[in-house]
Amino acid sequence: MILIFLGPPGVGKGTISAKMVERFGVVQISSGDLLRATIQLGYEEGIEAKMYMDRGNLVPDSIVNKMINERIAKPDCKNGFILDGYPRTVKQAIDLEGMGVNVDKVLSFVLDDSELVGRISGRRICKRCGFIYNTRTNPTKEIDVCDNCQGELFLRDDDRPEAVMQRLDVHREKTAKLIEYYGKKKMIATIDASGTSDEVFERCMQTIKEAGYCDCGVTSLTQ
Numbered sequence: 001m002i003l004i005f006l007g008p009p010g011v012g013k014g015t016i017s018a019k020m021v022e023r024f025g026v027v028q029i030s031s032g033d034l035l036r037a038t039i040q041l042g043y044e045e046g047i048e049a050k051m052y053m054d055r056g057n058l059v060p061d062s063i064v065n066k067m068i069n070e071r072i073a074k075p076d077c078k079n080g081f082i083l084d085g086y087p088r089t090v091k092q093a094i095d096l097e098g099m100g101v102n103v104d105k106v107l108s109f110v111l112d113d114s115e116l117v118g119r120i121s122g123r124r125i126c127k128r129c130g131f132i133y134n135t136r137t138n139p140t141k142e143i144d145v146c147d148n149c150q151g152e153l154f155l156r157d158d159d160r161p162e163a164v165m166q167r168l169d170v171h172r173e174k175t176a177k178l179i180e181y182y183g184k185k186k187m188i189a190t191i192d193a194s195g196t197s198d199e200v201f202e203r204c205m206q207t208i209k210e211a212g213y214c215d216c217g218v219t220s221l222t223q
């Protein structure tokens, strides 16, 4: 089964994907994480991508599509995966179809802007294991120290207020059209992203079951 997680920055796509990974052993493919890894490794493409990311703009398709195409070709993806943050535009959705990917369901996460901004400004990520915390809703026991691995936490450059408003604007302008695109194909389900991550996760599970992908369908991803 192949799922797409759509939604504005801060809506919790990464957190819910991580829960799916933990529960079902599925593969999560986050375009944002792939880009950040490319930057950390010092690749030329990463240096170019960072200029766009720091300003809250979308990275050119040539970079993102290549990265996704290479990732989904890896053997661990053969039983299915969750695309988190890709596609972000109708053009990318069409490019994804061109890669031969048949998407089963698109989950569109929705939340008020004011709540999104609050979540983003509180987001802290472990440098070592990548676990996502939130200073308000999911704080660490010790300030800025990861509960899992004692790694140091950091605030993403593009989670700073100046980039956040731009990212929300980009989402409204580009990604909203994508919702319409998948809506016409009757592939989309809307998920209320308010409340705790456990509540949102349960809503996702319910939607997946209602769509005919019962637990066994999801579990088959791990086989």
Ligand code: AMP
Binding pocket: 009, 031, 032, 033, 035, 052, 053, 054, 056, 057, 058, 059, 060, 064, 084, 085, 086, 087, 088, 092, 158, 167
């Ligand atoms: P995310 O981690 O999903 O919030 O993505 C962080 C940033 O990476 C975005 O604001 C974009 O600059 C870039 N990015 C992530 N995914 C894509 C994509 N599918 N297309 C273009 N840029 C992307």
